[in-house]
Amino acid sequence: MNARTSRERAAIAAVLSAMALVVLDAGIVNVALPTIGRTFAETPARSLLVVTVYQLALVIGLLPCAHAADRIGYRRLFLSGLIVFSSSSLLCALAPTLPLLVAARFFQGLGGAAIMALGIALLRFALGRDRLGFAIAWNALVVALCSALAPTIGALILSFASWRLLFVSTLPMAAIALAASPSLPVVKTDGAPVDLVGVSLYAGAASCAIMAAELARSTPLIAFGVAVAAIFCGCLLFRRDRTKLAPLVPLDLLAMRPFRNSVVASIFFFTGQSAGLLGLTFYLQLSLGRSATTAGLVIVAWPAGVAVTSRLAGWLADRFETRWICATGGLVFGSGIAGAALWPVGQTVAPLAACALICGIGFGLFQVPNNRTMFLAAPANRSAAAGGLQGTARLTGQTAGALLVTFVVSAAPLSIAPRVAMGLAGLSAVIAAWASWLRTAPPRSREGARRTDHCPALGQRRSVNDGTARRTHWCDSVSLLPCRSACSGQRPNRSLFDSVRVPHTGPLAMGRLEEESMKAFHAAASLACLVLPLSGTPAKAPAVSQAAPAFAVEQVAIGAPVHRTALVIWRPAGLVEANAAGANGKKFPLVVMSHGTGAGPTAHIDTAQALAAAGFIVAAPMHPGDNFQDDSNVGRPEWMANRSHDVSSTIDYMTGEWPSHAQVDGKKVGMFGLSAGATTALISLGGVPDLGRLAPHCAAHPEFVCKIIPPQADPAGAAAPRWTHDPRVAAAVIAAPGLGFLFEPAGLAKVQAPIQLWVGSEDDTVPYETNAAVVRRLLPHSPEFHQVDGAVHLSFLAPCTPESPPQICQDRKGFDRAAFHEEFNRSVVGFFRQHLTGKNVGR
The missing domain is CATH 1.20.1250.20 (MFS general substrate transporter like domains)
Structure with a gap:
């Protein structure tokens, strides 16, 4: 050994x-x-x-x-x-x-x-x-x-x-x-102080809740008052914890569907287990008149069944999908306790012992894989919180089961009350099996059969203005290609795309923007029907009727020929309608999206759609030299400087040259960025990275960014870049900021705008400690911080479709990207509403 x-x-x-x-x-x-x-x-x-x-x-x-x-x-x-x-x-x-x-x-x-x-x-x-x-x-x-x-x-x-x-x-x-x-x-800890106020609030809420349950039957009015106190303490605790990195009540873990469903299943299963065990004991001694010794001999078959199956369940859980095992365990338990309630007992109680054995087998099949799922759904640094919630779920279920039996015994005759309790226990176990089955079920397509060709059957409306590089297409919350004729199945003219470096990566594909020909548009749209590497099915957005589309999309090319930038624009339907009516008094806030290294303007298509549907104009430039087609600028001294220049050029165009610029509120500009795009946002807000820190850091911490910078690139040895800071940017949402280690305290001292900062707990591409943690610590004002447990770096890209390449869809097992993006987009929209416009966007 x-x-x-x-x-x-x-x-x-x-x-x-x-x-x-x-x-x-x-x-x-x-x-x-x-x-x-x-x-x-x-x-x-x-x-x-x-x-x-x-x-x-x-x-x-x-x-x-x-x-x-x-x-x-x-x-x-x-x-x-x-x-x-x-x-x-x-x-x-x-x-x-x-x-x-x-x-x-x-x-x-x-x-x-x-x-x-x-x-x-x-x-x-x-x-x-x-x-x-x-x-x-x-x-x-x-x-x-x-x-x-x-x-x-x-x-x-x-x-x-x-x-x-x-x-x-x-x-x-x-x-x-x-x-x-x-x-x-010895497990590494964060060294943060214990939240004594939060602990006090939790203790008060839990104590009052238990006291209210104890007093409910004898003194209901007092119980009601105590319950109100419990709710009050709970609400205060929730307000304190909702934006914390590691909240006392693990709301971050409960936001994850596999973990949440495992907790719910555990509560219902232990309710059934407690009610079933008590009901069987009462049935043997009160209804059948058997001795305590006989009851003990019957019930000992229960843990015997657990002992028989626990190690088998562990072996199965390591090899097969746990929802099958847990659901089977719940159904087996339910059948065992239901059999005990319905079996016509004669002279022998052996059938009840057999039913108890079946219950134990079901318990073993359920408990082991359910706990395994619960712990593995939580990131390693939240294992203690997972253990605490697992124990709390067990005690909650056991208490609920005891209260259920107490209520049934007091409300029904003793001749039938134990059987009724066992029947309810079986029902609770079936509910637990159902909750287990749902926890990792693949999400249903929100579009149904309409998504087979990525072209929903909407009204086909398209405007092409000859002599400009502008096209407009009606869109709803489902797709950026509503024109069915664009998905005609014709093979695109690949030479058209080979001649220019323009994105054709998402439901909105771009051909040669300089050529305003219908052929180019159809070729680009046809290719979009075949290739969607950086977009995917958008997260759920408000439903929109065919008569009232949520937003429209157009594509333009801006800048000088030597630095031509492709730009995708999402705009609210209200803006389009105002233009049509000639009413230009209505202004809309602008959000500029900066994609990550190697991506493109449609990488965050679902978030752009959500913002546009909420009344924001969204402009997403494709950074020249740092996109999925051309990475020649990555790692060079001008890399991030050019990116920040692209942002200001985009704002200049949207507020000055864009045909609808009169309806852009230039005083209400926000930024959204992921990874290198997040760093771009920090620079636009006034941040100054120190490129001299790159080489020493990469020597000590060879993380992902160190591997993608070409060896010949020497940012530290070149002349200092000309950073472009843009005071028009008033707020920013940044996710998984890369290159955070390049900032010193003075480098972020001028960043005064409010920031919403997102990180993924399983992000190995851009480690939190050397990037987001540095930014979070050095910002003059604490950002609104969100950690997404189970999320990897690419989890912040739009949800994937079957057509998306596997390499950008590799989330951790059990992580539901589509469900996360629903919450993510709501938070992003809410943040920009708060800091750019208030509640009445565009009014």
């Missing part, structure tokens, strides 16, 4: 021992509640505080512990939780009064929260992504066996010793976990 294997096994032993400690302690104490009540001469209701306070501490502590772990370290907080739990166990055993016992149980629950939140997260770093299913399978097995054995162990200890021994009986496992803890990995 090598050192690495020994270390991995020790890490597994540390985590699983700690998990067993927490689960066993929760189960063995439950059987001692009557004894504890007699010891302190307390009522059963008061004795229940020993359990409810522990559960409250778990709920309050899970997410804050995960939040704190990202700041002070996973292993450090895990060990702290283990020590707090063990110390509190000793205090419980020595407590002279019930209030002191309840207080010790609260701290025990907080220690258990740290263990539960960080256990699987630590194993993810210890074993790696590929073996996470194996670790989760073992964890599920340990939890299931400990849950089943805990009541038996508790009853056994109480048969010969005091209840106080229960709290110290699990300490040997704490010793094992502490002894093996040096093998746990």
Whole structure:
């Protein structure tokens, strides 16, 4: 056995021992509640505080512990939780009064929260992504066996010793976990301070929510007031967290459909599991009159089924799509608990044991792959938050299941209430299976059959003005090629495109802009029907009728022949209508889009469409020498300087030479840029990069940009470029800014405009630490910051279609680019509305 294997096994032993400690302690104490009540001469209701306070501490502590772990370290907080739990166990055993016992149980629950939140997260770093299913399978097995054995162990200890021994009986496992803890990995943290205000708000919201549920039946008016307090605290917390990089309540993870669906499925499944287990217990003892021993023997088949399938489920989860496995597990569980509710029991309860075994098999098939999906959907640096939310989902479901059974038992006769509870448990498991099935289902096409030729059947309206380089086409929110005649299937004249460097990459393709011939337009449009490498299906935008298109598109060529720039313009339909009516008093804000290196003006077609539909004019230049056809300028001293010059030339044209320039509000100009386009925006806003930092940085950190710069290019050794700063740019949205390491504090000191900054958590092309983090730190005013978990660098390009090349569509598994762009475009539109126009765009 090598050192690495020994270390991995020790890490597994540390985590699983700690998990067993927490689960066993929760189960063995439950059987001692009557004894504890007699010891302190307390009522059963008061004795229940020993359990409810522990559960409250778990709920309050899970997410804050995960939040704190990202700041002070996973292993450090895990060990702290283990020590707090063990110390509190000793205090419980020595407590002279019930209030002191309840207080010790609260701290025990907080220690258990740290263990539960960080256990699987630590194993993810210890074993790696590929073996996470194996670790989760073992964890599920340990939890299931400990849950089943805990009541038996508790009853056994109480048969010969005091209840106080229960709290110290699990300490040997704490010793094992502490002894093996040096093998746990040290996970890099961000060192940020713990959000104490956020933790307080979360604790208040969670406490009030639980109190409201407890008081709902006895004092509904008080419960309502407490629920309002919970909502108030929750709203305050949401407002604080919604734009944070790592929010306490992981809204960033919940925004990801695979993670969100896994959480929802977990809540419903544990609701069914809790309700089913309680319902089966009541059915055996109350409806059938069987002894507690018989009930225990029947129910022990449940964890046996989990033990049989957990490792198999882990093996399957590492090899097959998990939604199939989870959905199967939910349906198996549902059939097992439904069978227990419907089976006509005679003299033997063996059929109920068989049903319990089936439920355990379903549980094992569901839990392992669902947890695996949940953890792998989250980026590695948010593993603690994933663990905290996973534990919170489990406790929420278990609590909901217990409340469901309580309601059914109080509302229905005891002869049928347990069966009704089991039936509802089965229904909840089926809902969990459905949620699991939906989490990675491919999104349906928003265009249906109309997208087969990328030419929706709209009114064909096109204007061509001879003598200019201008064309206008009606468009809706679906496509930039509404003219069906353009998609006639004729092969384009390739020599036409070979003679010029003009983009033909998206649904709007450009031919030789200098030639105003219908043949050129049809050739370009035909090619667009065949090739869409940098565009794709646009994200969902407001629906538009055929009679009222959302926007129109035109293409122009601007600049001198030596620096000819192709320009794509999206403009609101209202502007077109105003021109037709001769009403030029209406002005619209302008947004200039700067594409990334090697791309083109239609790379962000969906965002351009969303902005145009919202009342903005969008102009996207194709940067000469840095596009998909010609990269001759990349890495040279004039590279970024020329890009910033292109932006100002675009604004000059749109506000001066463009035929509709009178309706462009030159005082309300925004910029949008990705990667090199984001850096272009920073330069236009007043930023000055230091090219002398390029070579030293690339020697120490050979990231992607260092590999695309030609060896003969020496930016540092050339004359200083002439940067073009444009004071007309009043706000900018930048995504994954490249070359951020070129900026020093003085280089961004003059950037005063508001900025919305986006990054992808899985962006290996433009690493956050050396690029966006530098920009974010050096900007004079904090930008509106958004991290998109699961997003890679190209995830910010428009959603892909089947025709898009695979190399630009390689998102991480489970990441839904189309769904993300719906939220992304809404945020971009909202930002420009706030900082350029207010709510009434173009009015």
